Amino acid sequence: MFINFKGAKTYVGTGGKNLETNKTTICFIHGSGQNHLSFVQQARYFAYKGYSVIVPDMPGHGFSDGNPCRSIKENAEWIYDLLKELKAKDIVFVGHSQGCLVGLELNKIYPELLKGIIFVAGSNTIPVNQFLLDLASSNPKKAYKMMVTWGHGKDGAMSIASWPGHSHFGEGFNVMNMNIEDALKLDLEACNEYQDGEDASKKINIPALAVLAKYDQMTPLKSGKKFVDIINNCESHILDCGHFLQAERPKELNLIISSYLDKLENIEII
């Protein structure tokens, strides 16, 4: 659905269902240079399972107008305001890559807001190499291609997709190409500059789930494991794929998230 939010046309995917925020709300936040289509195989799945699903395009990304947020904190504040605007409650946050940093910051600033937090291919620090930062500025399309190549495992490279007839590389590039040109550059800079991840990780006092990728070149597994170890109460899984694991291993990821959500509901009952 399209809404006018903070004076800009903003797209919020709802997984093909009407938004009913009287239910548990799953808020999916995309990574650097991505948009709501990062979660194409999660949004509909959880919406049809009866959850209220919110998958926004951050400003300047996908179908949303406006200028991209310039820091992780600014991203977190924007999402907080959006969740309030939509009257979301019982919120489970799902972040991919940069979205994980945003989730950490959101939970740090508003510790009572979330009831669960899920990190997909995440870490608490995402340093970006200067080459990619420069390329995102000078030749964004080339940077998209590079990220799409780095971001997938063998399945991606060989065009193996559970969605019939799909090519990860072609899809990945065109999803990134929907954003305004400097979206990737500003996102990567925001990731690179974020230094509060360790502190924010230690402050997590809600059940957490981390799903990491064995062949992740964007947020390497080593960094992800270190991150998971800092969190008090974090269930973790490692899938045999690259960074874009929502696309490469959608069914496995959905089952892991479903199981986590079931456990979360049981915790409330107790």
Add this chain to the structure above:
Amino acid sequence: MSDNYKFDTLSLHAGHIPDKETGSRAVPIYQTTSYVFKDTEEAAALYNMEVGGHLYSRISNPTVSALEQRIAALEGGTSAIACSSGMAAMHLVVTALCSSGDHIVASSKMYGANINLLQHTMPRFGVETDFVNPNDPEAIEKAIKPNTKMVFGEVIGNPGLDIMDVPVVAEICKKNRVPLVLDATFNTPFLMQPFNYGANIVIHSLTKWLGGHGIAIGGAIVNGGNFDWGDKEKFPTISGPHFALGGISFWEEFGPSALTAKIRAEGMYNFGPSLSPTNAFYLMQGIETLPLRMKKHMENTHEILTYLKDHEAVEWVKHPDLETHPDHEVAKKILPKGSGSIIVFGIKGGRKAGQIFIESVQLASHLANVGDAKTLLIHPGSTTHSHLSSEAMKEAGLTDDMIRLSVGLEDIDDIKKDFEKGFRAAKKLIK
């Protein structure tokens, strides 16, 4: 870290990794109509397009899907749909984009069945087409109307071998917010990938060079994922709400793959032009050697061009790689590896001489196909384009004496020897 595999590697591997349970190196032929659901939840998820997977082979099939993913990778598209023929692919695209009251701008110089579909069949359903010269970008732009939903042409025209200046036409389409749909059968992704030049949708007859062995009919639609379908007034059935899946907006839900999702959910589901898994397997076997075959096709084509253009029995020869071809400069720009292995030529002595030539050669086969590994010949005026009026024939660049030659992979000396027999027989008759 994944690798950015090159074309030759993708031709062999894309769309399939060895089966984890059986280790099968070749793509298995999933000769099945349907798939057992684990539970009702999984069944519902597939019907609702919540996740990818297969529910019925009219809509998708694992073997066909491997072929689709290979083609999508080779073209650099977001996704592909394979179907029962190239004409089925064409029809799926037209019906996905157009409704009654809509309009198409199409090349006047293309395959007879394409012209038939747009000139005679679609008007019965309220879709009108204006045919224009594909080499006249101004005419193309002039023909675009507010209700135009696609510009359609062939990269290399059949059988006239006109070359569309794709980047120029693509720019016109972009400016007018109309998708450029190209039949890229004659070039294959080995010679040219239309998305690199701004095209939005590619159609293939897989029967031809991609399959390459004349054993299976098939077609494909490849989605470039580079067109903005967000104009709800112009593309209401893509940007939604669509009757399928509870009023879905394919554009909002699937973005660059919106068109593919729509064709899968509507075209494949409602019309059912599915490709058999066995034919998909045959076609994939062909694609595995596409780079090798195309190199040899082009090598032989260039040899035959030299042979024909100097031959005393030949009146004229047409191929875009010849400097005499009116589109030679465009061909050099967009088809640097060569302009395909179809040659058209006229034999001295006109229609009768052509007929004798075709009936006298022994190695080359007289039949209605192109792109086989074997050398093929036909007289378009009396076969593939015989249903066209004289005016349409002229417009399509056809003449009575024209022979269409699809250069095969035989030893070049044997092809030449065979042609000599044909030329001698024709000459004898004329004398």
